[in-house]
Amino acid sequence: MFGKSNARVTPDAVLAALRNVQEPELHRDLVTLKMVKDIAVQDGEVSFTITLTTPACPLRNVMEQDAHAAVMKLPGVERVVVNFDAQVRADSRIAGKLDIPIKNIIAVASGKGGVGKTTVAVNLAVALAQMGANVGILDADIYGPNVPMMMGVDTMPPVSNGKLTPPLAHGVEVMSIGFLVPEGEALIWRGPMLHGAIRQLLTDVNWGGPSGVAGQGLDYLIVDMPPGTGDAQLTLAQSVPVTAGIIVTMPQAVSLADAMRGLKAFERLEVPVMGIVENMAGEVVGEGGGEAGAMRLGVPFLGRVYLNPAIRRGGDVGEPAVAYQPESEQAVAFRELAQKVAAQVSVLNVRRSATSSAPIKLEMGAS
Ligand SMILES: Nc1ncnc2c1ncn2[C@@H]1O[C@H](COP(=O)(O)OP(=O)(O)OP(=O)(O)O)[C@@H](O)[C@H]1O
Ligand SMILES: [Mg+2]
Numbered sequence: 001m002f003g004k005s006n007a008r009v010t011p012d013a014v015l016a017a018l019r020n021v022q023e024p025e026l027h028r029d030l031v032t033l034k035m036v037k038d039i040a041v042q043d044g045e046v047s048f049t050i051t052l053t054t055p056a057c058p059l060r061n062v063m064e065q066d067a068h069a070a071v072m073k074l075p076g077v078e079r080v081v082v083n084f085d086a087q088v089r090a091d092s093r094i095a096g097k098l099d100i101p102i103k104n105i106i107a108v109a110s111g112k113g114g115v116g117k118t119t120v121a122v123n124l125a126v127a128l129a130q131m132g133a134n135v136g137i138l139d140a141d142i143y144g145p146n147v148p149m150m151m152g153v154d155t156m157p158p159v160s161n162g163k164l165t166p167p168l169a170h171g172v173e174v175m176s177i178g179f180l181v182p183e184g185e186a187l188i189w190r191g192p193m194l195h196g197a198i199r200q201l202l203t204d205v206n207w208g209g210p211s212g213v214a215g216q217g218l219d220y221l222i223v224d225m226p227p228g229t230g231d232a233q234l235t236l237a238q239s240v241p242v243t244a245g246i247i248v249t250m251p252q253a254v255s256l257a258d259a260m261r262g263l264k265a266f267e268r269l270e271v272p273v274m275g276i277v278e279n280m281a282g283e284v285v286g287e288g289g290g291e292a293g294a295m296r297l298g299v300p301f302l303g304r305v306y307l308n309p310a311i312r313r314g315g316d317v318g319e320p321a322v323a324y325q326p327e328s329e330q331a332v333a334f335r336e337l338a339q340k341v342a343a344q345v346s347v348l349n350v351r352r353s354a355t356s357s358a359p360i361k362l363e364m365g366a367s
Pocket of ligand 1: 310
């Protein structure tokens with residue numbers, strides 16, 4: 001080219017160029033996905049904003065480079081500025097069922113107790129909030145409501161206008177079934193009472209209210225399930241469409257057999273299983289079992305967290321690893337998990353809006 005080109009760049013030309021840029025997770029172009037806005041052209045400088053489907057998007061840099069390169073190719077363009085914002089896609093089935101300001105509900109479960117469900121749920125929630133999402137965590141474990149302790153919350157939520165206001169901890173709104181059930185009474189609760197309580201925790205809580213994350217509702221509600229495959233899973237799935245379920249397992253075979261039961265329970269309830277997390281890997285119980293199990297069960301492997309006493313200590317005093325040891329190996333693992341989960345939720349919702357209401361099974365490696 002001979003110096004400055006005189007070709008005039010138009011917003012339409014920019015849009016056409018961006019039709020060649022794929023969203024790497026969703027496998028469709030940015031324009032078709034309606035992710036491009038605010039195109040401005042001034043002399044040789046082009047700027048635009050890409051609206052990500054989640055602030056926890058793991059492939060933002062790839063998109064930035066691709067979009068930059070595509071627009072730079074246009075004759076007359078000398079400089080490209082790519083801005084980002086995010087608008088989390090909603091699971092449209094939730095609004096159809098309950099009038100609650102929650103876009104996505106993610107259940108964390110396991111076949112057996114003590115494998116680290118609550119630890120994973122708490123760190124996942126805090127990591128998503130750190131990345132800029134509006135997040136709540138709902139403790140549905142009637143037999144051992146540990147979320148308040150692990151989040152460092154010990155106050156009963158205040159009631160206003162007939163709704164409970166969830167306390168905020170580490171940027172996450174916290175609500176526990178333990179706030180509703182008098183201590184010692186959990187074991188005599190029957191199905192219908194549990195049903196009522198879980199429904200109440202969804203509908204009678206001021207999720208995403210003005211005193212909480214932002215007054216704009218929640219992007220993600222993480223639900224910490226009790227161990228096993230019993231009433232709580234059934235109740236939750238009957239009360240509200242669950243966007244996806246995550247299964248936590250330990251590496252050893254017995255734990256995997258339990259994970260399999262958890263997975264089957266979700267499938268029966270038509271909750272898409274997002275994948276398996278392997279927790280407490282290390283010298284004592286080995287590692288890799290979760291990954292091999294995920295492969296065998298045909299679901300994605302979401303990540304591995306090693307056994308580390310710092311995780312337990314943090315859990316005991318309400319200091320989640322991602323908030324208090326942000327540079328640690330475990331915090332990195334939890335953040336990667338959060339990005340994978342957020343990306344998978346986007347994939348599910350975009351596919352859902354494109355296809356029928358038929359149940360969706362996630363593919364392996366779709367991350
Ligand atoms: N990766 C880890 N390294 C060390 N300790 C861990 C790890 N993950 C969880 N723990 C600890 O193990 C114990 C059990 O974890 P957690 O309560 O999260 O499991 P759970 O599956 O929710 O249990 P329950 O079935 O009783 O609800 C806790 O003390 C927790 O701090
Ligand atoms: Mg627990």
